[in-house]
Amino acid sequence: xxxxxxxxxxxxxxxxxxxxxxxxxxxxxxxxxxxxxxxxxxxxxxxxxxxxxxxxxxxxxxxxxxxxxxxxxxxxxxxxxxxxxxxxxxxxxxxxxxxxxxxxxxxxxxxxxxxxxxxxxxxxxxxxxxxxxxxxxxxxxxxxxxxxxxxxxxxxxxxxxxxxxxxxxxxxx
Ligand code: HEM
Numbered sequence: 001x002x003x004x005x006x007x008x009x010x011x012x013x014x015x016x017x018x019x020x021x022x023x024x025x026x027x028x029x030x031x032x033x034x035x036x037x038x039x040x041x042x043x044x045x046x047x048x049x050x051x052x053x054x055x056x057x058x059x060x061x062x063x064x065x066x067x068x069x070x071x072x073x074x075x076x077x078x079x080x081x082x083x084x085x086x087x088x089x090x091x092x093x094x095x096x097x098x099x100x101x102x103x104x105x106x107x108x109x110x111x112x113x114x115x116x117x118x119x120x121x122x123x124x125x126x127x128x129x130x131x132x133x134x135x136x137x138x139x140x141x142x143x144x145x146x147x148x149x150x151x152x153x154x155x156x157x158x159x160x161x162x163x164x165x166x167x168x169x170x171x172x173x
Contacts, residue, residue, distance in 0.1 A: 027101070038101060039102055045091050045094035045095040049088060050157065052083055052084070053127070053128065053131070056131050057153050057157075058154060059076055059080055062076065080139070084131070096125075099121070112173040113167045113168065113170075113171040116167050116173075120160050120164050
């Protein structure tokens with residue numbers, strides 16, 4: 001068991017170092033079209049982040065119906081933990097890293113739309129933090145919030161996403 005988790009850590013570290021080296025080489029080399037490649041990767045990461053942020057509160061809604069200790073509740077715990085660790089967290093880090101690079105390389109740092117987008121993304125990251133704390137609460141069978149709360153919370157990332165996409169594509173100011 002310990003050997004398997006040790007292997008996973010080694011593989012994850014090798015993967016992260018390889019990705020870091022590749023990114024560093026690309027940023028240093030600056031091949032033509034790098035901006036568009038990074039923008040494409042940014043949008044892919046955004047899609048993964050948003051998919052997780054929209055699905056996780058849905059899982060909480062169903063998890064509320066399962067009794068603590070029941071098989072169904074344990075299954076939801078595994079699904080929530082994997083969704084958070086394997087998709088939502090890495091997607092958020094990638095979105096942020098590439099988004100900040102695009103802002104710096106594209107000269108958007110002083111643009112009004114970018115400031116508004118940044119504010120909305122900070123709120124979105126705050127919602128991400130809240131969802132992580134609810135995953136922990138469910139994992140320890142100490143959720144106190146209602147299904148209705150999670151249904152309403154489910155709408156917040158949707159609303160922020162619509163606002164962010166309009167800002168970055170229309171650039172109204
Ligand atoms: C995490 C912080 C983020 C930063 C710093 C950031 C920054 C940027 C920048 C500077 C661009 C390039 C704009 C251009 O070339 O016209 C961009 C593109 C884009 N971003 Fe983000 N972004 C972030 C998060 C997000 C999120 C959360 C979403 C969606 C929910 C999003 C959606 C998009 C889309 C759709 C594009 C492509 C726009 C186009 O090509 O017209 N970004 N982002």
